[in-house]
Amino acid sequence: MLHLVIADSELELAPKSIVDHPAIVNYAKRRNKKPEEVLLDSTYHHSALKKLEDGERRGRPDIVHVCLLNALESIANKEGKLRVYVHTRNDEVIYIKPETRIPRNYNRFVGLMESLFKNGVVPEGLELLRMEEKSLAELIDEIKPDGVFVMHENGESMKPQEFGKVLAGLQSPLVVVGGFPHGDFRSEIPGKKISLYKAPLMAWTVVNEIIINFEHWVL
Ligand SMILES: C[S@@+](CC[C@H](N)C(=O)[O-])C[C@H]1O[C@@H](n2cnc3c(N)ncnc32)[C@H](O)[C@@H]1O
Structure with missing residues (x-):
């Protein structure tokens, strides 16, 4: 997984x-x-x-939206080999059930996230999405992965396919991708930094590369 x-x-x-x-x-x-x-x-x-600290990178629900659409619609997810989590700048974690259908429409996605912030779960009853106050370190402790990898443009360089093989060789690897547009991670993350390409990539491109190359070895 x-x-x-x-x-x-x-x-x-x-x-x-x-x-x-x-x-x-x-x-x-x-x-x-x-x-x-x-x-x-x-x-x-x-x-x-402009009035906020870090204002040039904040307010980007669109990055989470595209990453979630790609990850949850992937073959790996349909085959039960993927778990997806969103960690936020204010140390909240969103747990997402694999069967969740994220709205394709951005405005509907925004409405869903607003009701998640308000109610802690959506939809009531099914609880496909659940939000808890939690740091990234606490989430990693809870999952207990047998390998932690941080996707980073300055990490050890590895071809995507080779990285997929490394992931497939583990029982329960955890991969961290930054859900922000500029700059570096704010959280301290214990893990091996991996670069998949010589230039910066969009978060959703990195999500796709990870999943597809993992699938290559496990399906
Ligand atoms: C848009 S980037 C973050 C901003 C980037 N540091 C910049 O200033 O352009 C979003 C995330 O994609 C991942 N990423 C970007 N380029 C990468 C690369 N070449 N190799 C591996 N991961 C990458 C990282 O996890 C990064 O946090």
Whole structure:
């Protein structure tokens, strides 16, 4: 079983310090929501983000959306060989049941995440998604993997297919991919840094490379 963690993801509600900013207030009004209940989104809240620390990398639910669509629709997931988790910049972890169908539509995905932040689980009853306060280190401790790998552009260079073979040779490997657009991980991560290519890649490209090359050896 491969455990895939999208880590330090830029997924959060509009922080308290900017809920009075017109960009957030007007956006919330348009969507009939309270300002403190809307997901921070750089596409709509650009001017408010300038007031935040790390504002240039925050408010990127789209990265999590595309990574989840790719991972959960993969053959490895359909074959029961994958578990996917999202860890956020504020140390929340989202546990995702493998049978979850993530909405293809971005606006519907945003609505789903907002109700997850509000209620802790969605949908009520089925609990396909569950959110808990947890650091990345605590999540890794809980999973007890027999290998931890951190995808990093400055890591040890390995061809994707070779990396897939390494993963397939383990019982319960865990791979960490950064769910942010710029810069480095905020969390301390115990694990071997691996680079799959000589230049920076998008998080969802790395997710796809990992899964497809793992599948190559295990299916
Ligand atoms: C868009 S990148 C993060 C930002 C990147 N440091 C930059 O400034 O362009 C998202 C994630 O993809 C993974 N990644 C990006 N390039 C990679 C590479 N060449 N090899 C392995 N993983 C990579 C890392 O996990 C990284 O955190």
